[in-house]
Amino acid sequence: MIWVTWENVAVDRMACAWLVRRLIDPSAEFVFVPPGHKPLPEGAQPFDIPGVRLSHRRGRCSFSTFLKEFDLKDPILERIARIVDEADVVQEASVEPAAPGLDLICRGLRRTSPDDLTALERGALVYEALYAELAASPEV
Amino acid sequence: MKWITRSHVHVDRVACPWLITRFIDNRAEFLFVPKSQVESVAQETGAIPFDAPGVELGHHEGRCSFESIILKYGLDEPGLLRLARIVHGADVAEDRDSDPVAAGLEAIATGFSLRYPHDEDNLAVQFELYDALYAWCRLQVAKEV
Numbered sequence: 001m002i003w004v005t006w007e008n009v010a011v012d013r014m015a016c017a018w019l020v021r022r023l024i025d026p027s028a029e030f031v032f033v034p035p036g037h038k039p040l041p042e043g044a045q046p047f048d049i050p051g052v053r054l055s056h057r058r059g060r061c062s063f064s065t066f067l068k069e070f071d072l073k074d075p076i077l078e079r080i081a082r083i084v085d086e087a088d089v090v091q092e093a094s095v096e097p098a099a100p101g102l103d104l105i106c107r108g109l110r111r112t113s114p115d116d117l118t119a120l121e122r123g124a125l126v127y128e129a130l131y132a133e134l135a136a137s138p139e140v
Numbered sequence: 141m142k143w144i145t146r147s148h149v150h151v152d153r154v155a156c157p158w159l160i161t162r163f164i165d166n167r168a169e170f171l172f173v174p175k176s177q178v179e180s181v182a183q184e185t186g187a188i189p190f191d192a193p194g195v196e197l198g199h200h201e202g203r204c205s206f207e208s209i210i211l212k213y214g215l216d217e218p219g220l221l222r223l224a225r226i227v228h229g230a231d232v233a234e235d236r237d238s239d240p241v242a243a244g245l246e247a248i249a250t251g252f253s254l255r256y257p258h259d260e261d262n263l264a265v266q267f268e269l270y271d272a273l274y275a276w277c278r279l280q281v282a283k284e285v
Contacts, residue, residue, distance in 0.1 A: 101244015
């Protein structure tokens with residue numbers, strides 16, 4: 001399937017794309033449009049674009065919406081959703097210490113990557129590492 | 141030139157090779173050996189030891205090895221000094237709260253070490269992460285000026 005989101009990806013879209021490839025659609029193809037660009041490519045599944053089904057919901061990140069919509073029940077993924085919430089969406093309290101570092105590593109990866117697709121691939125390595133760290137830690 | 145440190149790298153021993161390769165010796169070759177062999181292998185091979193007990197490029201007076209290398213080689217690029225604060229917080233557990241970015245770097249570094257048990261593979265994949273962090277640091281200090 002083709003998945004579409006806004007270009008210049010950051011922490012939430014990197015997380016979503018990683019999840020899509022890992023658990024939802026291993027042969028996913030990603031395309032990018034400028035912010036606000038309409039219409040979206042026909043037949044493509046949009047994500048992390050304001051107003052679409054797979055986007056922010058009730059103050060939570062798009063990654064969190066993916067977990068709900070695809071019924072993915074994994075405490076580690078839910079923890080990652082909370083970290084991405086803090087990194088991507090303004091929260092009332094900071095309880096996830098990894099959030100600021102994750103946020104700017106992802107921003108930096110976009111700046112050092114030649115294009116959005118490369119940034120998603122590099123971001124996926126970071127999320128694989130984060131998942132491994134959380135899976136090994138006793139307090140998920 | 142050859143450089144040598146303890147095997148099973150985590151934060152400082154990934155950050156230091158990145159620093160050495162990008163700023164000091166772009167043809168650097170790294171050797172990773174058990175802690176007990178760092179001194180003897182350094183003598184045999186002429187490799188420069190870092191982040192090992194008792195060496196000049198190690199932890200001194202509260203500095204982590206990344207900071208000791210910056211000091212020794214007179215590196216003063218402001219973005220790099222910003223990165224040094226992050227590496228320090230991620231590497232020195234009691235200073236973890238000294239920088240807001242440190243905890244995330246430490247968590248992700250732990251994950252990379254779990255996923256890439258061979259130090260050479262771990263280094264190769266994490267250099268991209270340090271390039272990214274450094275890019276952000278340069279942008280950040282440029283905004284503060």
